[in-house]
Amino acid sequence: MPTEKKEKILVITYYWPPSGGAGVQRWLKLTKYLSKLNFETHVLTVDPEKASYFQRDESLLKDIDPSVSVHHTNSFEPLNIYGSIVGKKKVPTAGFSNIDVQTWKSKLVAKIRSNLFIPDPRIGWKKYAIKRALNIIKQENITHIITTSPPHSVQVIGLELKRKLGESINWIVDFRDPWTDIYYYHLLQNSNYSHKKNMQLEKEVLETADQIITVSEGFKSLFLKKTDSISADKINVISNAYDSDDFEETKNDQPSDSFLISYIGTVADNYNVEMLFNALSRLITINPDAPIQFKATGIISDNLKQLIIEKLGKEHVTFHAPVPHQFAIRAMREAHILLLLIPPKTGIVPGKTFEYMASGRRIICLGKEDSAHIIETCQAGASFDRNEEDKLVAYLQNSLDDFKQQIPFKNNTAEVVKYAWDYKAKQITTLLKQK
Structure with a gap:
């Protein structure tokens, strides 16, 4: 009896071991169990030597399922020069959300972050990720791509891939957090232009995706308010979990x-x-x-x-x-x-x-x-x-x-x-x- 042919998935995520923190766990665990359910899983992520992680956890490397193929790319990372500007060594949590807005240096960095790098400083990964993703999709005959954020620049990568590949690919957007409704958004000092651009990108992603996942009913309600062009059944609530x-x-x-x-x-x-x-x-x-x-x-x-x-x-x-x-x-x-x-x-x-x-x-x-x-x-x-x-x-x-x-x-x-x-x-x- 012939074995059932495996469907192929490409997961695009910025946070992947050796990155630490809560954002890593979701797709580290889901890829493990998807591989056991007859899916061939590929992960596209940033080279950890180029990445700007706010936390590292080398022990998570052993949790990557051996059947998962991991692909790394180069990236341009403005967060890696953040420390030299504000005199701090570590990358701030949630991008620039926890900076001390009372200092002029931090105010300057926040304005640069929000108005030059839209939607976030990880947008420097975009050109590298798109090039490699197109290569992987063609070589491996990928039928599904899943983009998970934050950082929401990953959704911009997915948006461009969907525009290039059209109906040949099933694009699933996974929102672990809101975009323009995230609780620290007001700290980012967006100009009118950058705020409108974020709203536009968020709306385009929601409308263009084939399917949307988020982690709570509250987040689903927030996303449904962003556009009249999508129905409630397009957004699926799949919470986080434990292993x-x-x-x-x-x-x-x-x-x-x-x-x-x-x-x-x-x-x-x-x-x-x-x-x-x-x-x-x-x-x-x-x-x-x-x-x-x-x-x-x-x-x-x-x-x-x-x-x-x-x-x-x-x-x-x-x-x-x-x-x-x-x-x-x-x-x-x-x-x-x-x-x-x-x-x-x-x-x-x-x-x-x-x-x-x-x-x-x-x-x-x-x-x-x-x-x-x-x-x-x-x-x-x-x-x-x-x-x-x-x-x-x-x-x-x-x-x-x-x-x-x-x-x-x-x-x-x-x-x-x-x-x-x-x-x-x-x-x-x-x-x-x-x-």
Whole structure:
């Protein structure tokens, strides 16, 4: 009996190992499971020696599935000269979104970023990516291309490829974040021209793509407002997920002997989290003899670090620099409570939501948006608005009481498994087979 012929996919992504950070995980994992579902997967990405990553994680290289063919290209990277202009060594998170807008140098760089490099500084990869993509598509007889962003310059690459190749290719756009509605967009100092150009490009991508994927219902609603030319069924919500393989090493790990409340990831000043630390401060005051500890692993703004120490006391606080992904999993497993902190009114569902659930630990989510619904469905914890401090204190106290009585927390595993990457890859294959 002849074997079924494999369909071929080209995924175009800027962030790929050894890049670190949350943006890498989605297609690193999806390509792994698509390859197991009889798809031949190719990945086009930037040469890591030319790229401007804000975080590197060399350990992720071993997670690339051996069946995935990875193609690297050159790139022109203005972010690599950013440090010499503003006197900082590291590439800023989310492009230039976290620069100190009070300094004249940073204001200058922000204006250059937003008005010279549209939609973002990674547009310097465009000509190299298009040339190599056309080559790969022809040589490998590719039938589907998937472009994933941010950076949204990757969607401009997809737009030009679709214009060149027309109906011979099925173009799927994957938005991990909004474009002109991203929560830090107002910090980018766009001129009227650059804002209109971003809006135009966003609209063209939405209208030209054959299919669109995004990660939350909130994001889907934002994109549907951008044009009257697309219907709701063109945009598919396929959330992020977790990989059960990542939890094999830590499946027998026990939580800390202390009542450990942890956050893993990045927190900026605009996350508006003071209420949470007011509640934790009250918990410590009510329970002076309890071994309560707060630990943050990742990138935390200096202002927020100072606030946390003032609220909780230095003896209750630990800050740890970003760690490789596997160590982040271990940090989740050692906690009793995992904090999910989301900027207000953004519709963001952080990728860590699903790894938090897979860890089996209790989750406290600040903000009742899309993430809150998922946590409720999976019975994985509780969510609180920023005006519900008393309710949060009560929930923390109940959780501490469970800790003292050694009552284990249990979520709804039957619902949690629906957020595994192999499950999400099957949803992708359904889209691919529609064309």
